[in-house]
Amino acid sequence: MNPKINLQELLSKYHAGTITDEERVLLEEWYTRWRPEQQELSSEEIDQMKADVWQSLNVTVLPAATKRLWPRLALAASVILCLSVGGYYYLSNSKVSQQQMTAKVEKADIAPGGNKAVLVLNNGLKINLNSQINGTIAKQGNIRIVKTANGKLAYAPDNTDPSIVVYNTLSTPRGGKYNLVLADGTKVWLNSASSITYPTAFKGNDRTVNITGEVYFEIVHNAKQPFRVKFKGHTIEDIGTEFNINAYDDEQVIKTTLVAGSIKLSRDSRSVLLRPGQQSITSLSNTTIEIKDADINEATAWKNGLFKFKKAKIEDVMRQLSRWYNVDVSYPYGIPKTVFSGEMIKDANASQILDMLAYFKVNYEIVQQTKGSEKKIIIKP
Structure with a gap:
């Protein structure tokens, strides 16, 4: 089976609402294995991908500084769309360059629990x-x-x-x-x-x-x-x-x-x-x-391998991440006021989850603790 055709077919089924539970799991598995630093695209492919991904994400911006995280399956499907053409993941209106994203991937990361x-x-x-x-x-x-x-x-x-x-x-x-x-x-x-x-x-x-x-x-x-x-x-x-x-x-x-x-x-x-x-x-x-x-x-999202937030403050989100990734979190510059709603799979590295928050201007850095092998997440302006 041609992987490219198969992935596009799954994405089409997702948009049509006919995707099965097994096919949803397959999309999520591909998402967790996706490595953006290994992908390359021409400028024309990037422009097309930005339009396709943004359309598939269907992100909603809530009032009063509330942001909706990318829906779990829409995120997986859009990543697979990029992967199916050997491409790199870009979001419409995103100001993060490929070099910046690649550098972030190469920095310290934290595996899921x-x-x-x-x-x-x-x-x-x-x-x-x-x-x-x-x-x-x-x-x-x-x-x-x-x-x-x-x-x-x-x-x-x-x-x-x-x-x-x-x-x-x-x-x-x-x-x-x-x-x-x-x-x-x-x-x-x-x-x-x-x-x-x-x-x-x-x-x-x-x-x-x-x-x-x-x-x-x-x-x-x-x-x-x-x-x-x-x-x-x-x-x-x-x-x-x-x-x-x-x-x-x-x-x-x-x-x-x-x-x-x-x-x-x-x-x-x-x-x-x-x-x-x-x-x-x-x-x-x-x-x-x-x-x-x-x-x-x-x-019950945690039992089913998900993070699910509904108008959650950043500190509520980070407490869940802190437990699952066994990592401390600090706010040396103050706690952002952004509120989040949405779903994300837990079987992903911390950077993949945090990059979603960073898209909504909640920036972070993963640093090594002074003693031991533990890492720390710093929330930055």
Whole structure:
């Protein structure tokens, strides 16, 4: 198959709204592998490409200094359009030259996060899951802990004393994520800088776990043994549920978003019931529980490999980037007032994400920290 014809066909399908999910994934994969510094174009091709790309992006400028980031698939499709003719990526009205863009690519960059986690057993032993081969990695009580081929951690019963129940903790660092299947079949997704403490088997009248950071749950419902999640003085009780909890220490509010089923959220003497599509918002500074309609796609974007912003301030955007790329961010010249909306894939180097912000005059520099191998993002005027 001719790659050029195939790519143009996919782009045409995207514009027509007939592209399949598999073809969307293919576009995104090509986008993440695209390397602009390896491309060359004549001036005529550049002019044509600028017009084609700008038309495919369909960027919307929002009022009151709000900017819309390039839509995820439109960005991928437009990049593929350039790639299909061996071209270089230019935006209409962009003042960044090819030499400037190439120089930026050659500077320090940061790779995206991935499956990284540490398992702490009941006896305090720490297991770095990155270095473990697939299969049984430990035994706790009457349960075998198994690392599966698709990068998950699962708990399987063993033929030993079923009365023994011990606790494990799974934690992800900045730049990490991990999936977990609990002993009852409940599925758990951990975002970067998050943790969950849980029993290796569920005995008694309930199933209780404790979390930090951001965690998504797909609960196996059992009316005789309710599932409870505890975090920062809150308790969620499941009534057959899928939900997301965002309870990072560096966020001003705690958000619980119900995707399916029903949950009861309790805090102190207050409790509320959430319906699918609703989100509770609480703050440690007061006892109020606010309920509002949620943007499910925004709340669960991280689980699906995306950044999704809706009228987000630059510091809100950068907190997410900081966790995913394991990088500190500073604003020595002040915090820009620009607000962003849009989607971007997470499986990309930091520079590819930051270049999108730079297009809207939020400039940056990635520098090496004085000590160690860590890097830092500086937001500049």
